Each structure stands twice: as structure tokens, then as C-alpha cells.
Amino acid sequence: MELRHLRYFVAAAEELNLTRAAEKLFIAQPPLTRQIKQLEEEVGVALFLRKPRGLELTSGGEYFLEQARQILHKVEATVEDTRRIAQHRKTVFSIGFVPSVFYGQLPLMVRRLRRNKNLEIILHELKTREQVDALKNGKIDIGFGRVRIDDPDVDQELLFDEPLIAALPAGHLLTRHPPSMTELAGWPMVTFPSGPGPNFADITLGLFHRRGLRVNVIQQVNDVQTALSLVASDMGFTLVPEQVRRLHREGIDYMPLEDDNITTPVIASRRKGENPNAVMRLANTILDELVQNRLTGRYP
Structure with missing residues (x-):
């Protein structure tokens, strides 16, 4: 098996049409058809289902496509x-x-x-x-x-488990003592990052959900810097890893949690x-x- 076999296969799998794949590869269709057939014979399984209107990947072909892309990358x-x-x-x-x-x-x-x-x-x-x-x-x-x-x-x-702390607007009521999760749940929350999980937002929201607490997520953002800017604007609080405390931001107080066993x-x-x-x-x-x-x- 050579790299060209993988390139030919990926092109055919992406186009699901040998004519278009051949044009994409700047080769004639018959040689491409032969190379795909040789690849299937070497692998020992059918990678495509041949249909009147084109190709369809088999389950083995779908797996081989993922692996071939990784090899080429x-x-x-x-x-x-x-x-x-x-x-x-x-x-x-x-x-x-x-x-x-x-x-x-x-x-x-x-x-x-x-x-x-x-x-x-x-x-x-x-x-x-x-x-x-x-x-x-x-x-x-x-x-x-x-x-x-x-x-x-x-x-x-x-590597290690790091304590979570609360980032609160400076002078907030909950900066008088280490807040509990129940107390935090009563205030609007900013989470990060946004987008599909799993992510840090899933971790922090799970801390509330496992305690039977509902939290009001007022904003989801992509990064910790934006989350802290919203906290400084008095939009709500956010939970951050302890090392973020080293990022000094005006308008923010960092508070340890009442439960010091909450980590990330x-x-x-x-x-x-x-x-x-x-x-x-x-x-x-x-x-x-x-x-x-x-x-x-x-x-x-």
C-alpha cells in the first residue's frame, strides 16, 4: 500500500463519484478505478458499495476514511x-x-x-x-x-487536581466569606467556553446539578478573559481554576469556596x-x- 492509494481513496470517499474524484486528482477514471480495487484487495474488505448513481462507503470504508485522513495529515x-x-x-x-x-x-x-x-x-x-x-x-x-x-x-x-474558586464583582455580598455552592446558585452565572462539549462549562455546571441546585446561566462565552470582563461588569459570577487568580483584573474579587474539595x-x-x-x-x-x-x- 502506498500513499497515493490513500489519497485516491480519500478523494473518492469525499466525492462519492469516481468521475469527479478523477477530475479532482487530475487523472483518468480507469486508473483510479484500478487503484481503488487494488486497495480493497489489499485491505481485504469492500470499502465502497457501487450504485448506479455513484458510490457509498461501507462501515469499513467509513473507518478506513478516518484513519487514512489521519495518516495523510x-x-x-x-x-x-x-x-x-x-x-x-x-x-x-x-x-x-x-x-x-x-x-x-x-x-x-x-x-x-x-x-x-x-x-x-x-x-x-x-x-x-x-x-x-x-x-x-x-x-x-x-x-x-x-x-x-x-x-x-x-x-x-x-497531573493534579486544582481547586476551583469564585470570581465575583468587587465588593459583592458573597465576598464577605467563602461562598457555598447554594449561595452561588442564587446569583447569575457566566460560563465558558461555549460550544459543544465536553468542556469546562460542563464541569462547573455539573457541580451544581449533582447537588440538586439550579443555576441561572446569564451568558456563555468562549474564554476565561471574556468571562472575567463580564464579571467585572457586574453581570454575574463565574467559577475559575485557582491559578487564574494570578491574572489580576480590576473590578474582580477571587474567593475560595466554602467546600475546599471542589477541584478541576x-x-x-x-x-x-x-x-x-x-x-x-x-x-x-x-x-x-x-x-x-x-x-x-x-x-x-
Whole structure:
């Protein structure tokens, strides 16, 4: 099996018409038909159902399409990184992250990696689900998020559980003492990020729902910065990870919760079964040290 077989198959699967696929690939239809047939014979299953008006993917074909896309994306990313390395003589290391983890250990990790002049560090702001896809197609090398994603190709490591705190408008009634979840439920709430789950909003809303509490979500936003701006505007409160306290914002008071066992995970995601190269080993060593500092209280 060669890469061209995968490219031909993906084109045929996307067009579901051999004539259009051949035009897209700038080849004649008969050679394309032969290549698809050879691919099916090698795989040992039918990938398409041939119908009078075109093609239809079989269940095996649908799975093979997903895997073929990932392989081609990985090859494209490898070629791109190889060209970049050749031009700059640097090794590229790409990190995915959700914004709420970028106020604690992650900036220190990036800073220490950047001391190596042979490394080019690239950062991608991605939700955890997007990080998993980016790991599988080679866009990133490691991801940092807060949501568990069950995927056979990705390993997720719990680094530590981080306390949640309430971000409240400065001088709010609930800043007189650590508020309970029941007290918070009586006020409008701003959640982030918006969009399909699983996400941080699901985690925070679940804390109320599991306690039988209803909460009035007044606004859903895409990121923590916007959520804090709305809080400062007296729109309501939001729950944030403890490290966000390091982001000093005028008009906001950060309060610990009455129940100090309410936490959110910090999770590292890596490709499963991949032997770590020298850069990944360095990143893992730095990360282990920073996590231990966090766990032993040497870093807030």
C-alpha cells in the first residue's frame, strides 16, 4: 500500500463519484478505478458499495476514511516540520492548551524549553477535544486540558487536581466569606467556553446539578478573559481554576469556596505508544518537576 492509494481513496470517499474524484486528482477514471480495487484487495474488505448513481462507503470504508485522513495529515505535518527544521535548523515542538491552564506551570515550562536555542516552540490554543484530534494528525506533540476524552490513540495523564474558586464583582455580598455552592446558585452565572462539549462549562455546571441546585446561566462565552470582563461588569459570577487568580483584573474579587474539595483536573495528553524523542523527554522532565513543585506547595 502506498500513499497515493490513500489519497485516491480519500478523494473518492469525499466525492462519492469516481468521475469527479478523477477530475479532482487530475487523472483518468480507469486508473483510479484500478487503484481503488487494488486497495480493497489489499485491505481485504469492500470499502465502497457501487450504485448506479455513484458510490457509498461501507462501515469499513467509513473507518478506513478516518484513519487514512489521519495518516495523510501526519505525513503533511511531518513534511512541513521537516522543511521548517531544514530552513531554521531547529526542532519544532508544538503544544496545545486551553486558556485556563496558561496562568500556572505551563508558561514556566515553555520558558525553560525556549532556553534551548535549537528548539522552536509553537503554541496552539485548542479545546481538549481539538487537542486529541491535533495529536492524532500530528499538529501538536502534547496537549494540556481539563476534560477526559476516551480515545484509543491518545494517553491522558492527570497531573493534579486544582481547586476551583469564585470570581465575583468587587465588593459583592458573597465576598464577605467563602461562598457555598447554594449561595452561588442564587446569583447569575457566566460560563465558558461555549460550544459543544465536553468542556469546562460542563464541569462547573455539573457541580451544581449533582447537588440538586439550579443555576441561572446569564451568558456563555468562549474564554476565561471574556468571562472575567463580564464579571467585572457586574453581570454575574463565574467559577475559575485557582491559578487564574494570578491574572489580576480590576473590578474582580477571587474567593475560595466554602467546600475546599471542589477541584478541576489538569490533564496532559500525548500520542499513545510513541517512543518519546529527546525533546519530549526534556519536556516530560521539566513537567514532572513543575508538577511536584505544585503538589508540594513550592509553586502556587
